[in-house]
Structure formats: structure tokens, C-alpha cells
Amino acid sequence: MALSASNVSVGQTFEQVLVEDLKRTQLVMYAGSSGDYNPLHSDEPFATQVAGYPSVFAHGMLTMGMTGRVLTDALGDGRLLSYGGRFTSQVFPGDNLKGVATITSIDTVDGVPVATFSISTTNQDGVEVFSGEARGRLDS
């Protein structure tokens, strides 16, 4: 299932639905498994009354982790070289997220073909919540 340099091209996109109707339970699962207990992500009265948000919202790294699957599923295991990005809008319970990775360049690094991707995760309103870049090794 790995990508081969001979069958990918610049501009090619990979898209996945990351989550539909994000549940508060998933935020709690993420808090527990990451050890990030920031109450903005789990405590509704704190998030709304103290911090002034419309509700609790997802950990940025939950969005980044969910989005990473677009890359690891496309590239195959163990081929992701770098991955980074910025959180541009909050993700709230009930949101639907879609991740799109687009190949922006294909280069040869130390004899190995490497694809660079731009990544954009958007919600049901088309608002970008995460934007990033990644590089992954292709099979020759």
C-alpha cells in the first residue's frame, strides 16, 4: 500500500473524512491517553464561564493526530519523515472534519524519492482548522 514514485505526481490529493459528529467522549479519550488534562477540553463550565468559549473544544494535537492518518494511510507504515502545522481555528463537539493532503513537490534526497505535502483540515463550514506540511518517503 506504499506510494511509488512512478505512480504519483505533483498536485495529486489524498482525502479522508477524519470524524463525523465529534463526540465529547473522544475529547476525554484523547485527554486520558495524552495526559493533557487542560479543562478547556473537558470541563464545560470552565470553558464557557471562565474562559469564554462557546463550549469545550478539541486538543490541537487530536486534530493533528486524526489528520496524520491521511498521510500514514497514503504513504504506508514507517515512511513519514516530517509533519507539522498550525491550528487556525477551534474544533468543537459535533464538528465533521475532512483532511486533504496535496503533493506539492517530489524530490530525490540521498537517492530516495521524497514527496512534500501541503495539508489542510476543514470543518463542515469549510473553515480551515489545521494547516500544515509533511514529507514522506516513496518507494522507488
Added chain:
Amino acid sequence: MTIDQGTAAGSAPPSLIPAHTMALVGTRLRGPVTAVIAAKEAQRYAQAVGDLNPVYFDEAAARSAGYDGLVAPPTFVQYALVQGRPIEETRTDGLFQGDIPLDLAVQRTMFGGEEWDFLAPVLVGDEITAETRLASLDQKEGSKGSFVRITRETTYTNQAGDVVARTRQIGIAR
């Protein structure tokens, strides 16, 4: 929290970064911290992010994919190193659990972004050591006022001495 307002010329905004905090740039904020990658923890993380790749769950699948055992999801390694804390010690504001707190003239630190370099696979049973340094502190002026961009760089090294990953985490403090 105190801050030296200084005597900035003209309308330059006051510094949010006290000198004793700026002096920490380049120094170690956390670690070295060592932990062993546990299967159940890695699997709970994979389930939380909805990544159900068999190489995380099925040893035979991992071996047939060429690994010596179960694999940890790409960004899990940083959570394997998070130390449990009793609730009395849990902070109410930011994400970062640095052993050395950063004194800044701000209300809240939010997570702005993160960059990873993946250099080698992380397997269940690996003993990973992490060390975090304060890479930079930059005061910026945004549409909602002054903020501080905090960059922390963490290096993860396995029991063989191989660096398996590096992260640069961006905090936005305002």
C-alpha cells in the same frame, strides 16, 4: 507575576518577557525523562485519534510489515513521556508541563502548532529518553494585542542512543 515595564520610547508596547525568563532561552526546561513504551497506552492513543492501523495492535501484522514488534503511532512518543501528576498539581491554564515554569506577563498560554521530524520507528518496549529545551521566545504584535511565541524543542532518544524524533512545539501566550 511581576514585570519590568521599562521606559520604552514612543509607543512601543511593554515587554511581556521579563529578563530572567529571556535568560532561559537555550537552556533545558525538562528532562532527561525516561519511559518505556507500553502497548496498552500506545493503543489507547491510537484509538483516541481514530488510527486503527494493525501494526499498532497486532504483533503478527507488525512483524509482517518488517518491524521487530508492535509499533507506536507517530506522535504518541511525546505522551509516553508525560509524567502523571496528582490533581492538586495540575495546572489550570496551559498545555506545557515543563519542570521549569516560564514567568511571562500573560494570562494564558495556548497551543499554536507543532512540527515533528520522524527519524526512526518507535516500538513497544523501547526505552525513550526526552529532553526539552527552550528554543526561542519572541514577542509579537497581533490584531488582538501583544503575544509571546514560545518555541520548545524536544529530542527523543531510544535505548540504543538513536534519536527517534524531534519536535518543535509552539505556544502562544497572551
